Amino acid sequence: MTEHAHHHEQSNSEPAHSRHLHSEHGRAGDAHAGHSHDPGHSHATDAELAQMLDLDALILGSYLADATAWAAELAVHEPETILDIGSGSGVGSLALARRFPAAHVTALDMSAQMLATTLESAAGSGLDGRIAGLQVNLNEEWPASATADLMWASSSLHELADPERTMAEMFANLNPGGLLIVIEMDGLPSFLPDRLQEGSAVGAGLESRLHASLASNGWNQYPEWTAGLERAGFAVERRHFPTRGSATPELAARYGRAFLGRIAPTLAGAVSPSDLASLELLLGNGPESLERRGDLVVRGHRTAWAASKP
Numbered sequence: 001m002t003e004h005a006h007h008h009e010q011s012n013s014e015p016a017h018s019r020h021l022h023s024e025h026g027r028a029g030d031a032h033a034g035h036s037h038d039p040g041h042s043h044a045t046d047a048e049l050a051q052m053l054d055l056d057a058l059i060l061g062s063y064l065a066d067a068t069a070w071a072a073e074l075a076v077h078e079p080e081t082i083l084d085i086g087s088g089s090g091v092g093s094l095a096l097a098r099r100f101p102a103a104h105v106t107a108l109d110m111s112a113q114m115l116a117t118t119l120e121s122a123a124g125s126g127l128d129g130r131i132a133g134l135q136v137n138l139n140e141e142w143p144a145s146a147t148a149d150l151m152w153a154s155s156s157l158h159e160l161a162d163p164e165r166t167m168a169e170m171f172a173n174l175n176p177g178g179l180l181i182v183i184e185m186d187g188l189p190s191f192l193p194d195r196l197q198e199g200s201a202v203g204a205g206l207e208s209r210l211h212a213s214l215a216s217n218g219w220n221q222y223p224e225w226t227a228g229l230e231r232a233g234f235a236v237e238r239r240h241f242p243t244r245g246s247a248t249p250e251l252a253a254r255y256g257r258a259f260l261g262r263i264a265p266t267l268a269g270a271v272s273p274s275d276l277a278s279l280e281l282l283l284g285n286g287p288e289s290l291e292r293r294g295d296l297v298v299r300g301h302r303t304a305w306a307a308s309k310p
């Protein structure tokens, strides 16, 4: 759900070669606390992004059970090896390990901190030993060890510099009869109700204007992946997973603050002063603040592509 890959290419923290990290070893080394590999958003650390991804899964995560069930339906045989590509905080890795209890899951990410978070979550969920981390920057090279029966790329394919090349690499490194699940958010998550309360100082239509501005900077932008996946050799099906998420007002406010707090520094000068003032009200601590307004509704639908290798 973050912006397009071109912002990631200035990263200087990524490994020249891949490194295996194992949950038995606890926190993975080489974590750059406070570092962002996202120079366009230096306020957002990987730790903050990981927290936001965990909140997203907590609130909007019904797609995880739905899409892993779809993968189980389509898999030619029970997967033994699973690769979660751009695994982030590991919500997909954990869901996959639960859905496929006989499989070993490798979480692949260029961020050591994300992998450390994943391995901590795995240990906290009794899944350690079932999930390993692989630190690699896919913009550089596909790691030779990364073959699998099932691959999963959620909100990550659009972040890569050359998704067409990566789709071809996925095809080449899937075992025969293997399956790739690609997932994207249909749009950025939104929090305000369609109709704001009478007299609200927050401008109507605020979020769609913020999202339009972010989209013009590449946030969450991706092509309809079907044609690209077919060019790579896959047979493709697509499914929409509407959100069945629900959240307490407290959780909704936490996710709202994480997301809007992450985008706010990027919007100065990009949206109108009145929209910036509205954003400030939401992120402030007055009656219109996320915590006190009491009318938040979290939305964030997903689309998934199931790509089969004959």
Ligand SMILES: C[S@@+](CC[C@H](N)C(=O)[O-])C[C@H]1O[C@@H](n2cnc3c(N)ncnc32)[C@H](O)[C@@H]1O
Pocket (backbone or CB within 6 Å): 001, 002, 008, 053, 085, 086, 087, 088, 089, 090, 091, 092, 108, 109, 110, 111, 114, 136, 137, 138, 139, 140, 153, 154, 155, 156, 159, 160, 161
């Ligand atoms: C928006 S997060 C999605 C995380 C997770 N799949 C989810 O759905 O919650 C994208 C992840 O892809 C990783 N990523 C982006 N570009 C990458 C690259 N070139 N190589 C490896 N990982 C990358 C980022 O570090 C980040 O953790």
